[in-house]
Amino acid sequence: MPEPRVPAALPLRAGVSFKPEHFEAIRASRRRVGFFEIHAENYMGDGGPPHRRLETLRADYPLSLHGVGLSIGGPRPLDREHLRRLKALVERYEPGLFSEHLAWSSHETGYLNDLLPLPYTEETLTIVADHIDETQVALGRRMLLENPSTYVAFDSSPIPETEFLAELVSRTGCGLLLDVNNVEVSATNHGFDPLAYLDAFPLEAVGEIHLAGYFESEDDSGRRLLIDAHDSPVRPRVLDLYRRVIARAGRLPTLIEWDNDVPDWETLSAEADRADRAAEAVERRQVEHAL
Numbered sequence: 033m034p035e036p037r038v039p040a041a042l043p044l045r046a047g048v049s050f051k052p053e054h055f056e057a058i059r060a061s062r063r064r065v066g067f068f069e070i071h072a073e074n075y076m077g078d079g080g081p082p083h084r085r086l087e088t089l090r091a092d093y094p095l096s097l098h099g100v101g102l103s104i105g106g107p108r109p110l111d112r113e114h115l116r117r118l119k120a121l122v123e124r125y126e127p128g129l130f131s132e133h134l135a136w137s138s139h140e141t142g143y144l145n146d147l148l149p150l151p152y153t154e155e156t157l158t159i160v161a162d163h164i165d166e167t168q169v170a171l172g173r174r175m176l177l178e179n180p181s182t183y184v185a186f187d188s189s190p191i192p193e194t195e196f197l198a199e200l201v202s203r204t205g206c207g208l209l210l211d212v213n214n215v216e217v218s219a220t221n222h223g224f225d226p227l228a229y230l231d232a233f234p235l236e237a238v239g240e241i242h243l244a245g246y247f248e249s250e251d252d253s254g255r256r257l258l259i260d261a262h263d264s265p266v267r268p269r270v271l272d273l274y275r276r277v278i279a280r281a282g283r284l285p286t287l288i289e290w291d292n293d294v295p296d297w298e299t300l301s302a303e304a305d306r307a308d309r310a311a312e313a314v315e316r317r318q319v320e321h322a323l
Contacts (some may be wrong), residue, residue: 035291041128044066044284045067045286046111046243047069047302048065048288048300049069050089054296054300065302066094067285070098071099071100071221072101073100074097075121095127097125102115102132102163104132104134105274107159112304118130122171129240129285131175133180143269149182151189164206168205168206176208178216179193179209179214179215182217193229194234210238210240211241212270213242216270217258217259220258221258241286243289244270244290246267246288262289262290266303275310278310278311
C-alpha cells in the first residue's frame with residue numbers, strides 16, 4: 033500500500049532545493065520549509081537510495097519538479113524517451129509543479145552541461161511553443177517556463193524577453209517561473225533596468241518564484257559581470273526585487289536555490305525563513321495602508 037502523503041499543491045511559502053546530505057538533518061529538525069524542489073534528471077533511475085529518500089520526504093512535504101535537460105528551446109524534436117521518464121516521475125511523486133528553462137542544452141545526440149540562450153524571433157517562438165505543447169500533452173499537466181540568466185546578447189533578437197514569454201503563455205496556456213535572481217543577473221550584464229523588466233513581466237502567469245545568490249566578477253573590458261552561481265545567500269538587491277513582485281502579485285511559492293558550496297541544513301532553511309519574513313512584511317504594509 034502506498035505511503036500516505038501530504039497534498040501535492042505547493043503552499044504560499046518558501047522552499048529549498050533538496051540535497052541528499054541534508055536528509056537526516058531534515059528528519060531530525062523542527063525547522064520546516066514549505067516544500068522541496070528536486071531536479072528531475074537526478075531521479076530518472078528506477079530505484080535505490082535516492083528514491084527511498086525521496087519517497088520518505090514526499091510523505092511529509094510537497095515537491096516541485098524542475099527539469100534542466102529537456103532542451104525545450106532547441107531546434108530538434110524533443111527526446112521522447114526523456115519525456116517518458118519525466119512522465120514516470122510525475123506519476124510517481126505527484127509534484128505540485130513542473131518547470132523547465134527557456135534554453136537549449138542539446139545538439140544532435142549529445143547533451144551539453146549548460147543552459148544556452150535563444151534569439152527571440154518568430155521562428156524561435158514557434159519552435160518553443162510547439163515543444164511546450166508537446167511536453168504538456170505528454171505529462172498531462174501545465175508546465176512552467178523559467179526566464180533565463182544570460183551573459184551574451186544576439187545581434188538579431190527583435191522580440192523583448194517579457195513579450196516573448198507572454199506570447200508563449202498566450203499560445204500554449206503554460207505558466208511561468210519567475211527567477212528574480214536571473215532578472216538581476218541579466219539586467220546587470222546587459223545594462224537594462226530590472227524594475228522596468230518586472231513591470232513588463234506577465235506576473236499573472238507566474239506559478240513559482242526562484243531566489244538565489246550570484247557570483248560577482250568582471251568581463252574582459254572591466255565591466256561588472258554577474259554569474260548565476262547559486263553558491264551564496266540571496267543578495268539584498270534581489271530581495272528588494274522580490275518584495276516588489278510580491279507587492280504586485282501577492283504571495284507565491286518561492287524557492288531558495290543553493291546548489292554550489294552548499295551550507296548545512298540550518299543555514300539553508302534559514303534562507304527560506306528570510307524569504308518568508310520578507311513576503312510577510314510586504315503583506316503587513318499593504319494591510320496597514322488599506323486601513
